[in-house]
Amino acid sequence: MNAKLLAVVGVGILLVAGVVGALVTGFGPAPGGDSGSDVESFPTETPSNTGSDGASGDGASGDGGTSDATATATDTPPFTFAIGNIEECGRTCRDVTSTLTNRRDATADDVTVYTRIFAGNGTDGDQVWQGSEDVGALDAGESYTATKRVELSYSDGYKIERNDGWITVQTTVETADQTVTFTERRQVA
Template identity: 60%
Template sequence: MNEKLLAVSGVCALVFAGGVLAFVAGVGPLPDGGDPVSPLPTETPTAEPDTAAGDERTGGGAQQPSATERGTERVPPFVFAIDAIESCGRTCRDVTSTLTNRQDRTATNVTVSTRIYAGNDTGGEPVWSGTEPVGTLDGGDAYTATRRVELSYRDGFAIQRAGGWITVQTTVTTADRTVTLTDRRNVG
């Protein structure tokens, strides 16, 4: 009896954690045996400065102070907040979340992609994946939506086999930058 209760609690905890990020993705669970998932962009391509040995622009090899030491610590350009989570069944949650643009400028072509993996890394196939097209988000503005997230029992079992651990990878892509956030949680 206790094993059944533990298993049901684990599945509910998994659904809750998946539901927390459901709005960000806006799509239900992956279909069983579906097409392989394409890779997410995880960083904005940038040109690397020339740092060859003897480069005099580096101050003769002196180490540059960190952003915190210079007093210019960067503020994340986007923030996610979970506003509400409501149960809609044993493995179902309605999740209301908000994406806020913390930049001073408008972000265009905004898309949020989220993947949830069983375990402590992003290796293998995700147990859940989704994408939410946001569009244009002015500086300081927020985008709020409610999404229904339903996970399969198979996905819950995969997480249970991973000791209850999940890794959530969320990527915000705009016309000029890509920001990826990774979070690991024990939901078991």
């Protein structure tokens, strides 16, 4: 009887250890990783040529965040990107609403927005989420607003916690004729 009880307890301990290990490493049924859209490679920014054709944009920031803007005062960024609302949908889940605005004088065709989130204060940290959104054509002055669910695994949440709660969000807007990248840092925990 004792041997049977010992075997059942041993199997139970192994089962619990396996589930905990899966949650900590991000494997298994725990949410996380990406938006579900497989992004093969992220585009890089179009090199600057003249005027607004190659300006890199100005990232918008909310409370607790900072952004990098590489356009000069004389350059008008072709797009603006702003995170408008962040709603909690779980311990490691957020519904993020953002708006992209075409500031060019012409329609932007074949617009796709790619986003990556890194743990820490830079893009050299661990990537904890990625996603993309096909926008299509965006007329001059027109805005496009979308809400994405960002679900992280517990291990990705721990990576952010280890970086004092800082994340870096890198958003790249790719069109038929140019690519613009925004980088924003936020303290989320």
